[in-house]
Amino acid sequence: MGRVTTSTADLWHHYGRARADSDRAVPDGFYWAWGQDAGPGAEVLGDLVGCCVGDLGAGAARHAAHLAVHHQPGRVAAVDASPAQYAMATDLYGHLTPRLRIVHSDVVCHLHAMRGAYDVLYSVFGAIDFTDPRELLPAAAAALRPGGRLVFATLAHYLSGALAQPDVVAADVSAKTPDGAEAMMRRWVLQEHVWTTLLEEAGFTRITSTVLPATAEGTRTADTLLVKAHLPS
Numbered sequence: 001m002g003r004v005t006t007s008t009a010d011l012w013h014h015y016g017r018a019r020a021d022s023d024r025a026v027p028d029g030f031y032w033a034w035g036q037d038a039g040p041g042a043e044v045l046g047d048l049v050g051c052c053v054g055d056l057g058a059g060a061a062r063h064a065a066h067l068a069v070h071h072q073p074g075r076v077a078a079v080d081a082s083p084a085q086y087a088m089a090t091d092l093y094g095h096l097t098p099r100l101r102i103v104h105s106d107v108v109c110h111l112h113a114m115r116g117a118y119d120v121l122y123s124v125f126g127a128i129d130f131t132d133p134r135e136l137l138p139a140a141a142a143a144l145r146p147g148g149r150l151v152f153a154t155l156a157h158y159l160s161g162a163l164a165q166p167d168v169v170a171a172d173v174s175a176k177t178p179d180g181a182e183a184m185m186r187r188w189v190l191q192e193h194v195w196t197t198l199l200e201e202a203g204f205t206r207i208t209s210t211v212l213p214a215t216a217e218g219t220r221t222a223d224t225l226l227v228k229a230h231l232p233s
């Protein structure tokens, strides 16, 4: 689990906790945009009927639960390294097993163990934002079947409004330990052409990107970079 943060504490302990207390429903919709309230949805993933699908950094597994219930995949794996997120996902959506499989693992380890198993992999501001892409993207390519696809939503710029990086450089961003102490974790906020080069180096083709504008104004809003890539058939 060392690759997830610069600390051994679970820096995702607080994420989504308040919502989990009041909202236990399988979401009716699937959103890519940072605001999680508008824009394109699961159709971006293509036809999922019978497919083996993996959510990389699934958190409480709300997106994965939606796909399992509404899109007839063969199976969806919701993968997350955080003990707190794994516990939350299991509590909320464990009843959807076996359509939804909740997996407690670093995604790079999981993908290496699942060579050629997936038709579709995706991340919604998940592990792709918080894991060295030079490790994660080749592992994702190896875990996909020929013709498989990878789709991810990531920040188009920093939450401060600063431009995304023109090189493969991570920034330290603030986080909180379970007991509320300040900590840091690494986040990769990269320009579109940097993602494209990394994806090509990992073996992906037919790479397209779209910017989804922020749907609200404010200091914590952001534009979303939605990236789709394919493995050769």
Ligand SMILES: C[S@@+](CC[C@H](N)C(=O)[O-])C[C@H]1O[C@@H](n2cnc3c(N)ncnc32)[C@H](O)[C@@H]1O
Residues within 6 Å of the ligand: 003, 004, 012, 015, 056, 057, 058, 059, 060, 061, 079, 080, 081, 082, 085, 105, 106, 107, 108, 123, 124, 125, 126, 127, 128, 130, 131
């Ligand atoms: C911002 S949250 C997003 C969660 C979820 N996709 C959502 O939209 O609510 C990022 C998640 O990625 C997970 N994560 C980050 N790096 C990871 C890695 N290398 N392996 C597995 N999970 C990872 C974290 O534990 C956290 O739950």
